[in-house]
Amino acid sequence: MKYQPIDSQLFIKNRKNFASKMKSNSLAVFNSNDIYPISADSTMPFQQHRDIFYLSGVDQEESVLVIFPDCPKANHREILFLKETNDHIAVWEGEKLTKEAALKTSGIKTVYWLKDMEKIMFELMTQCDTVYINTNEHYRANVETETREDRFTKWLKERYPAHQVAKSNPILQRLRSVKDPIEIDLMQKACNITEKGIRRLLNFIKPGIWEYEIEAELMHEFLRNRSKGFAYTPIVASGNNANVLHYIQNNQQCQAGELILLDVGAEYANYSSDLTRTIPVSGKYSERQKAVYNAVNRVKNEATKMLVPGTLWADYHVEVGKLMTSELLGLGLLDKADVQNENPDWPAYKKYFMHGTSHHIGLDTHDYGILTEPMQANMVFTVEPGIYIPDEGFGIRLEDDVVIQENGEPFNLMGSIPIEADEIEDIMNS
Template identity: 80%
Template structure:
């Protein structure tokens, strides 16, 4: 891994929080992700399942975490099962976790090789009454492949049909949404790397540059700062491309006078950041672009202040809609008749701002969190309003990542990344 090793105390705390919420005589199992094939002998780069990482720090394929707090013997209460390493594997694939290194990473003393999993599990199943399986219940999830976790669940249900089943995901949705101090530091580091990339491209962008050249500048800066790369597929959208919300081709030339909407950020140690900025190709915004830009910035700043403990996500978006409606009236994009005749299910402002303003962020860019439950301190949210005007050939989105505080305004993890028009123009015209 490129990142510095994370202290095992974080994962020890996370396991304690999880096991404190499961039923008596329960056993929970978590599997790593697969390495996914492309074709022939090609594979995609490995990306660890965030839940087993959250609970153990293990960032390696073919790994299993087993938690059984009521097991009769102490060495059965936390177990890791890892692919057995060897000199041959070390030569061909690189060093894998040894049992000693796995303990250093995770704080788990009992480490077995994967080949012993079924034998060990068979004994533990005679002691437990409930097994917690780990299904994906994220509100944005659409899974079309059979994951390693899903294959395990099918195998387990067939082999042990008499045991009761419970779900780990609802517990993890709540736990992972509230960050520990160590996690906030890791997300801050991802934001700091993103800042370095953004500052680099401000001096690079000029008329006729290609969108993919900007992408290349960013990945260079991210990787040289110990990131694996982009936290999500980057959006580098010049001109009217910005009005395609998930434009990812990044293959067009940036023309003089246009804006570039960039939704692009670095990961660090599997933790995400999530940045949007909109900059002028020629280094200066025109008057209309400035007016729309500042309208979006005002909405972002005012929306951020609403992210406080007790706030409900749905009501928050209603209030942000009111802010945006006022700005669109001021820009002449809406008039009073549009508001009077609007469909309550799709308000008039949605013509120019059709996506949500905030989502949870952490180990996943769209992280775990129960949207129907009130916000809490140490949750991390994006704030990302936008105005999209195809008829005028540009769109603007501005996005920061903020931590909900117990009292006062949220703490902006991207506070040092340029966002004001004057600073961006100054940096682009040095």
């Protein structure tokens, strides 16, 4: 890993919080992700399953975590199973976690090699009544691939059919959505790396460059600051490409007078940042572009103020819709008749702003969080309104990541990244 070691107290606290929500005499199991093959002997870069990372800090394939708070054997209340390392593996693949290193990373004292897992699991399963399985129940999840977690669940239910089964995900949805100060620190580092990338671009972008060159500049800056790269597939969308919400081809040349919509963010220690800025290729916005830009920025600023404890996500989006409707009327994109005759299920503003304004962010870019429950302090949300005008050849979206505070307005993790149109012009032309 490129990132600096994380204080194991974070993972100790996360396990304690999870264990406190478990049924009596139950255990929970969490698996690492697979390394996915491409073809021949090629594989995709490993990405750790965020749940086992959240609970242990282990960032390695073929790892399993067991939490069993009521186990009769005190040393089996927390167990890590790891792929056995040896000198041969160290030479060919690099150093893997030793038992001593796993303890230092996670705070878990009992570490076994994975080859012993079935035998030890048999003992554990004779001592518990309920087993928590870890299913993916995120509201955006649409997974066709069978995961290592899926295979384990299938094996477990076949081998131990008499046990009750419970779900880890509802517990994790609530725990992971409220960030520990250590987590907020890590997210701030991801945002700071993103800032370095954006400032680099403001001195790089000019007519004639290609979208992929911009992507390359960002990747260079991210890597040199201990990130492994983008937190999600980057969007570098010049001109009308910005009106494709998930444009990721990044293969067009940027022309004078166009805008570039950049939806990009660095990861750090598996934590995401998620930023959008819309920048003039020639270093100056046209009068119309600036009017739309400032309208989006006003909506973003007012929407941010609504992210306070107790706010309901659905109500928040209704209020943001009202703000956007007012701005679109001012820009002449809507008229009063459009609003009076709108379909309540698809309000008039949706013609120009068709996506949501905010989502949870953390270990996942679209992070865990139950959207039907009120917002709480130390949740982190994006704020990302946009106006998309294909007929005029541009789209504008602005986005920051903010931490809900117990009192007062949210804290903007991206507050030092240029966003005002005049400031962006000044930097580009300095």
